[in-house]
Amino acid sequence: MTQTSSARAIAPIRVWGRLSSANVQKVLWCLDDLRIGYNIVLAGGTHGGLSVDEFRALNPNQLVPVLLDRDIALWESNVIVRYLCKQYAPDTSYRADPLQQALEERWTDWYGTELGPHMTALWGHFKRGKVLAQETLARQLVRATQLWAMIENAIAGTTFIGGDAPGVSDYSLGPAIHRWLSINDNAVSPNLLRWHSALAIRPAYQHHIVAAPL
Ligand SMILES: N[C@@H](CCC(=O)N[C@@H](CS)C(=O)NCC(=O)O)C(=O)O
The missing domain is CATH 3.40.30.10 (Glutaredoxin)
Known part of the structure; x- marks a missing residue:
């Protein structure tokens, strides 16, 4: 199709x-x-x-x-x-200053090596029938919560990870924050919730991520 x-x-x-x-x-x-x-x-x-x-x-x-x-x-x-x-989108979503851009893009690489593996295990457990043992699940949730807290702190005072407009890390982590909030309703992370709301009012995010098939 x-x-x-x-x-x-x-x-x-x-x-x-x-x-x-x-x-x-x-x-x-x-x-x-x-x-x-x-x-x-x-x-x-x-x-x-x-x-x-x-x-x-x-x-x-x-x-x-x-x-x-x-x-x-x-x-x-x-x-x-x-x-x-x-x-x-070099004017809105990619910074001319390589150092500023590197600061933003850290989160993309960090997600792949640090948080991503925990999110894959948790999403598999909650949504794809790849059930984890109770102890493993508890450990994964604790570690994912600790790692998401790093982003919670990093985005205090900015709308997106990229600043005023979505940048590389907003696009690359966009699916993950939606998944995290879907499996973890008790998240008490005001900045993550605010960031997700700013993403979710964008039609492309609604279409491809909020309304995505499992
Ligand atoms: N590191 C690669 C991973 C790509 C990957 O693992 N793709 C999966 C889907 S998420 C895939 O093609 N799986 C086989 C399939 O869907 O049939 C990337 O970020 O693009």
Whole structure:
């Protein structure tokens, strides 16, 4: 199935992915939030299509998302989001000062290595039937709570991680904060709630993340 979004990029961009994947959601919410036109090719999960030679040529890892721009295939969701911000929104979503940009983007890499593995385990437990032993679950929740508290502190006084407008880390962590608040209703983190509300009023976030299929 192919669907077309609003146009802005010069050459049509194509994205391969499935709508339930957080890594794909990052890319789609970024594209639509920045009003970059693209076509989506549903792939992965029940859509299949990852083990054919044509797809392997796009991504030798045989994983989604893949983004094709100007006939060049990019994979790794965070790399794609960085590219889109820098290429298509350098004035709003990517800082000219490399140090300021690095400060913002720390959270993207940090999420991948520190918080992401805990979120994968918790999401699997609560939503995908990959049930954890009670003790493991308790440990994962404690550690995830500690790590989310770092972002809670980091965003005191700013609307988005990127400042006044969403930046690379808002796009890359967007699916995760929604998942965290979905599995953890007792979150008493005013800054995380405020940040999530600021994301959730954006139509692209609503569409690709709040209304995403499991
Ligand atoms: N580090 C990669 C991970 C990509 C990845 O693990 N993709 C998963 C979906 S989240 C996938 O393609 N799984 C196989 C499938 O969906 O069939 C990224 O951030 O893009």
